[in-house]
Amino acid sequence: MAPRKLKFWGWGYEDGLSPQVQKHVEFTMAERFGVNQWEKTPPPTIEEIQLQPSRLSLPQSLQHLCSVDPFERLSHTYGKSYRDVVRAFRRDFSNAPDIVAFPRTEGDLINLLEWCDGINAAAIIYGGGTSVVGGVEASIGDHYSGAVSIDLKYLNQVLEVDDISRAARIQGGIRGPAMESRLKEHGLSLRFYPQSFEFSTLGGWIATRAGGHFATLHTHIDDLVESLRVITPKGAVETRRLPGSGAGPSPDRLFIGSEGTLGIITEAWVRLQERPIYRTSSSVIFPDFQSGVKAVRKLSQSGLYPSNCRLLDAGEASDAGAGDGKSAVLMLGFESHDHLLDIWMLRALECCREYGGTYSQDAIKTSQKDSTARAGAVETWRNSFIQAPYLRDVMVGLGVIVETFETAITWNQFEEFHNGVMEAAQNAIREISGLNGWVTCRITHVYPDGPAPYYTVKALGKRGSELEQWDEIKSAVSEAIIRLGGTITHHHAVGRDHRPWYDQQRPQLYASALQSVKKTLDPNYILNPGVLID
Numbered sequence: 167m168a169p170r171k172l173k174f175w176g177w178g179y180e181d182g183l184s185p186q187v188q189k190h191v192e193f194t195m196a197e198r199f200g201v202n203q204w205e206k207t208p209p210p211t212i213e214e215i216q217l218q219p220s221r222l223s224l225p226q227s228l229q230h231l232c233s234v235d236p237f238e239r240l241s242h243t244y245g246k247s248y249r250d251v252v253r254a255f256r257r258d259f260s261n262a263p264d265i266v267a268f269p270r271t272e273g274d275l276i277n278l279l280e281w282c283d284g285i286n287a288a289a290i291i292y293g294g295g296t297s298v299v300g301g302v303e304a305s306i307g308d309h310y311s312g313a314v315s316i317d318l319k320y321l322n323q324v325l326e327v328d329d330i331s332r333a334a335r336i337q338g339g340i341r342g343p344a345m346e347s348r349l350k351e352h353g354l355s356l357r358f359y360p361q362s363f364e365f366s367t368l369g370g371w372i373a374t375r376a377g378g379h380f381a382t383l384h385t386h387i388d389d390l391v392e393s394l395r396v397i398t399p400k401g402a403v404e405t406r407r408l409p410g411s412g413a414g415p416s417p418d419r420l421f422i423g424s425e426g427t428l429g430i431i432t433e434a435w436v437r438l439q440e441r442p443i444y445r446t447s448s449s450v451i452f453p454d455f456q457s458g459v460k461a462v463r464k465l466s467q468s469g470l471y472p473s474n475c476r477l478l479d480a481g482e483a484s485d486a487g488a489g490d491g492k493s494a495v496l497m498l499g500f501e502s503h504d505h506l507l508d509i510w511m512l513r514a515l516e517c518c519r520e521y522g523g524t525y526s527q528d529a530i531k532t533s534q535k536d537s538t539a540r541a542g543a544v545e546t547w548r549n550s551f552i553q554a555p556y557l558r559d560v561m562v563g564l565g566v567i568v569e570t571f572e573t574a575i576t577w578n579q580f581e582e583f584h585n586g587v588m589e590a591a592q593n594a595i596r597e598i599s600g601l602n603g604w605v606t607c608r609i610t611h612v613y614p615d616g617p618a619p620y621y622t623v624k625a626l627g628k629r630g631s632e633l634e635q636w637d638e639i640k641s642a643v644s645e646a647i648i649r650l651g652g653t654i655t656h657h658h659a660v661g662r663d664h665r666p667w668y669d670q671q672r673p674q675l676y677a678s679a680l681q682s683v684k685k686t687l688d689p690n691y692i693l694n695p696g697v698l699i700d
């Protein structure tokens with residue numbers, strides 16, 4: 167069988183979505199926006215794109231590691247944000263890297279960095295390329311002689327498993343499914359499932375402080391990292407494996423979230439878990455979003471720590487096919503490798519009932535050994551969640567603007583914050599851009615001191631002006647998030663797209679300290695220029 171072909175211009179495989187589902191998207195979007203006939207833009211083909219000739223000439227010693235093949239240069243031009251896909255549909259690949267390198271060993275990586283340093287070329291680290299914040303784009307200005315995208319896909323091994331401490335040493339370029347299938351042989355799992363799991367990498371998760379599927383406790387990859395090995399232009403940094411340490415500021419934490427600006431995470435020891443064999447899940451209906459929010463706050467402070475605790479507002483639930491468009495829906499779940507969960511679920515549902523939550527009585531009895539079964543609305547929502555990025559690409563071809571904003575805020579500020587962000591988004595859609603559209607919200611992660619709300623905007627763009635209109639919406643909502651006390655990102659990272667608001671959020675002296683670290687590790691500023699640090 168021929169291998170499935172990846173898109174160079176969007177999410178996943180070329181055949182990732184059946185023509186029937188594509189038609190269904192066109193139909194539902196036409197109904198929602200009142201469109202009679204779509205003016206569709208077809209996805210780009212390689213032949214249509216005018217690539218700039220590569221500005222760099224490779225030394226003989228590196229030629230076997232590198233490619234200037236158009237498919238590779240195009241595939242490594244962008245990440246997977248809405249803005250990236252729109253520019254791909256416009257056939258604009260003006261920031262394509264000059265060369266794509268595929269190191270197979272740390273030695274290769276060191277040679278590549280030395281060469282980039284020597285010729286003043288920017289080195290952009292590429293994991294799975296699923297960044298949605300411009301993290302892998304060679305948007306480097308004219309200070310550099312060119313750009314090399316360094317793809318880590320061959321650094322993809324599980325090197326060592328410590329069954330006693332339940333940890334593994336794993337290379338940074340491994341993708342989610344390959345890593346999990348190797349850990350499964352040991353009955354272990356990282357149990358870290360971002361929505362981009364299929365195509366993103368361990369190194370990318372660590373470099374961006376990614377958020378996984380756990381809605382409480384271990385929400386971010388940060389807590390799952392035991393130690394790191396990082397290659398910088400000035401040499402290697404390897405931290406000590408420890409279950410915990412109070413020895414000064416943590417060297418791991420310096421690199422976790424460094425987004426390819428301080429060094430290349432080639433290996434990490436990560437903390438594992440036994441694979442869960444008990445699961446229980448339920449959907450709870452609330453008369454309105456605010457009642458659901460109160461229940462979720464109670465759950466977050468109850469010490470129950472559900473693995474899933476995602477609250478969808480009525481619009482979000484309806485878009486996912488998991489609600490009637492009038493009620494908010496909470497997806498609630500627990501999992502364990504060790505014990506039955508009925509009592510946890512029972513208590514969690516009691517908390518929900520206090521705030522008007524209703525649910526099927528069967529939910530309490532669903533804990534089963536070896537069960538992967540999920541209740542109806544939960545399963546529907548999960549399928550729609552996995553398919554969403556493919557659907558987004560279809561919508562871009564129709565001229566629909568689709569953008570998401572993810573943030574976090576403390577409970578005491580949540581109501582004002584949420585109202586302010588919703589209003590900013592609605593105003594930006596209608597008053598600034600004059601568009602037909604809507605905004606929905608779900609809470610993806612919860613902490614005892616606050617939630618992480620995730621907003622989705624959908625609007626019918628004006629053909630040819632979608633990027634400019636996206637820009638207006640992005641700026642208006644991002645400004646509201648910062649003004650109202652939130653973070654510009656809870657888990658998508660800063661990249662290039664969030665820089666203006668990240669710069670407002672971080673303390674000035676901290677920014678200077680980060681600059682000093684950069685000067686020490688990467689004195690010629692070749693690593694991912696423009697991201698995090700100027």
Ligand SMILES: Cc1cc2nc3c(=O)[nH]c(=O)nc-3n(C[C@H](O)[C@H](O)[C@H](O)COP(=O)(O)OP(=O)(O)OC[C@H]3O[C@@H](n4cnc5c(N)ncnc54)[C@H](O)[C@@H]3O)c2cc1C
Binds near residue numbers: 291427429431659
């Ligand atoms: C459909 C979709 C769903 C998503 N869902 C989630 C989600 O649920 N949770 C979440 O947190 N994010 C999510 N994201 C965002 C993205 O998947 C994450 O940021 C992810 O961690 C990026 O991993 P990657 O391997 O693709 O990294 P890339 O996109 O290749 O790189 C991201 C950044 O990290 C740097 N980098 C990558 N690898 C390394 C390395 N080994 N060493 C040093 N720097 C490196 C790059 O230079 C870049 O700055 C989603 C994105 C999409 C498109």
